[in-house]
Amino acid sequence: MRPSRRDLMLAGAAAALSPRPGTAQGWAPTRDVRLITGFPPGGTTDIVARLLAEALRPRAGQPVVVDPRPGANGYLGAQAASRAAPDGHTLFLTQLGIMSVGPVVPGVTVGLDLDRDLVPLACLVGTPMVLVVRPGAPFADVDAFLAAARARPGGLTYGSAGNGSINHLAMERFAALNGVSLVHVPYRGGAPAATDLGAGRVDAMFANLAESLGPIAGGRMVPLALAGEGPSGALPDAPLLSARFPGFSVLNWFGIAAPAGLPEPARAFWEGALLGALADPAVRRGFAERALDPVLEDGATFARRIAGERARWRQVVEAGNIRAD
Incomplete structure (x- = not known):
């Protein structure tokens, strides 16, 4: 090659x-x-x-x-x-x-x-971090996710590896940037947060792409966009959040x-x-x-x-x- x-x-x-x-x-x-x-x-x-x-x-x-x-x-x-x-x-x-x-x-x-x-x-x-949502979620892209959040302030939940974790801070920054209100559900680690996302108990989260490839391939997570500093060959079709929101990246x-x-x-x-x-x-x-x-x-x-x-x-x-x- x-x-x-x-x-x-x-x-x-x-x-x-x-x-x-x-x-x-x-x-x-x-x-x-x-x-x-x-x-x-x-x-x-x-x-x-x-x-x-x-x-x-x-x-x-x-x-x-x-x-x-x-x-x-x-x-x-x-x-x-x-x-x-x-x-x-x-x-x-x-x-x-x-x-x-x-x-x-x-x-x-x-x-x-x-x-x-x-x-x-x-x-x-x-x-990169990847914005993922639960299987069967009624939003297929970032615009639909934000529209749902605006329509129901405080009605969507997101998981994280705990208060102050990078998953938490990434979503807080994303929500503030877009003027939406989401409910934070902290877990004791990223793995239980991902498990509950796959079970539909939370709506979304920012997750490490390296740890998300298996769940994405298995349909336990649905990727909406990448938060990296550039494209990733591991998920080439995912849009970059930085293209919509300049300066927003979480690597x-x-x-x-x-x-x-x-x-x-x-x-x-x-x-x-x-x-x-x-x-x-x-x-x-x-x-x-x-x-x-x-x-x-x-x-x-x-x-x-x-x-x-x-x-x-x-x-x-x-x-x-x-x-x-």
Whole structure:
């Protein structure tokens, strides 16, 4: 298959940052590398971690071992990573909710200073949120959904993974943007929210596309539109919300951070190795099959993304007077 212009641009950008002989002052891992995650096996985070560990092994020259530390919305993993020795042998797979949403939601216990205790190395992939509705819902597109919401203020319900979750904030922002009133039904996680959507107990939700492909294919969710930064090959016919509402996008991105104090040679090695791994078309295909598209940002650009997302979601939290459970 012929590479697209976007593929060639991403590959060129990553190749420019990939470690070459004589760069990164000769640093390389000398033993197993721990890739800590903040969530249990089976979800999107675990899928990303295992694909990435496999892709990094030949570049690191050492085994990359996924180390799940679930709990506290990912912050137990973040704390474990921040307390590890900053010697280049511990990495942390982080994401939008941990770095940019949790810190701005009152009631969320982070347990560390994310900016002081962790250093961003690279943003790698992202899966867009998708606006989905229950099977049999009487609205086949976004216009019909909004018309129904306007006709019955407070009459439509939406599920989320809990108060202050990205599913919650995404719908709050969407509702405010369109001047509609919806009833929030928080669950203890995205999976039970999706289950109740499929059973018709709630009308809609914003869900991760990567976790929604199966339910969509099985008819347990009906997609109306994507909230990504661009189209997704996993759901090519879905309209983009940003085309109707400029600036409205919700990309659940995944990146790598390391304990603060990481020496510059190790930081440079990992930044190059991470971006270089995702420049491999075979690696990208593996992610794309799971609705995970390349982002490919170096550490400095990733840090700006984190800060920008915090500012954006803080506005939503303050406008909606939102607190965590």
